[in-house]
Amino acid sequence: MVGRILVGIDGSKSSWTAADYGIYFSKKLKRPVVGVHIVDIRLLETPFIEDLAGALGFTTYADITPKLKEILDERGKALLDEFAQRCREAGADCSIAQAFGIVANELVDMADPEDLIIVGKTGIHNKFAPLFLGSTSEAVARKSKCPVMITTDRFMEIKNVILAFDGREKSVHAAQYLNEIYKDIGIENLTVITVFEEKSEEKEKHIKELLESNLDIPYELEFLYGYPDEELEKFILDNRNKYQLVTMGAYGESRIKELILGSTTSFIIHKSPIPVLLVK
Structure with a gap:
């Protein structure tokens, strides 16, 4: 028996397709779906933050980090609110969760062996994949103790x-x-x-x-x-x-x-x- 359905939400087209599948599976299997957003701490630690600080006029690297963290946190909450709205409109049983950390690690740690994780193949930070040493979806699939579904950018009813x-x-x-x-x-x-x-x-x-x-x-x-x-x-x-x-x-x-x-x-x-x- 499938437990919960955990969906990774990062705002990318692929993650919204994953959300559609999560809602679809939730209604079909009559199991709760959880929208999960992880603020990737690597965005706060990598060298490009210094360039971003200069472009925005911050005098020191330290000035921008708390502000960027706050922005990313608020963005995550907005994405999860949108997910929850989609769930309510579809009549699915849903909840939301947000955390800071390495995306794959946090998402895997939230799941139990009987759960199902659904993630999009191409995330919002895919252009930084070489810096982050591989795709999040593959990392989740490798580390997860439960089944993982990796979606494309187009939803299709499964027949x-x-x-x-x-x-x-x-x-x-x-x-x-x-x-x-x-x-x-x-x-x-x-x-x-x-x-x-x-x-x-x-x-x-x-x-x-x-x-x-x-x-x-x-x-x-x-x-x-x-x-x-x-x-x-x-x-x-x-x-x-x-x-x-x-x-x-x-x-x-x-x-x-x-x-x-x-x-x-x-x-x-x-x-x-x-x-x-x-x-x-």
Whole structure:
């Protein structure tokens, strides 16, 4: 059973789409949605503050920091008020929360294992991503102890879903998670995609047995052959107008193997034109 739905709100187009999905899931699952705004403390500590102070005419760096903090705090409150208004108009059960800190860390710390976090792929501070060492959405997905949905800039009602399934533990968890939400969300079609580098009847049989044991809802199974990242990306892109959600296990490889070979999860997060739901 899904607990709360936590939505990261930063004022970007992507975060307002995430808000729409949060309200959508709240009403479908009959669970509360929480709009969360984190004032990123790195905006108060990074070198560009000195340039900003000079441009605004502040004589010392210290003059601008408290004022900027106050401005960011007020901006966050205004964003959350707008989120709450959207919730009330949609008839969703919602609350709001605000904090200062590192965005990914604070958002993850607020969530319980049974919750669902929804964040936009591209945040308001995306242009500072190189300075901040990676995207917030990916950091949340890596650190979270609960499922994370990463949205694009366009809301779509979820009817047709892809499950990327490789037979490992986290992909099994993704299948089981769909069992829980399938009926309430109103999913009409589920397509399971498994990619092998080469054809293997033994491996295909193993995948079929795992799905029969762990997926309790109707589905179609399709095997693809080649490099998993490339084949999965191609399938999603070719069918972007048919499906509204990709579900997969989050970061199934060891960190060492990911460092050497890369991560399918990270690749799909960045490449998918439709939202991605990651299950631990």
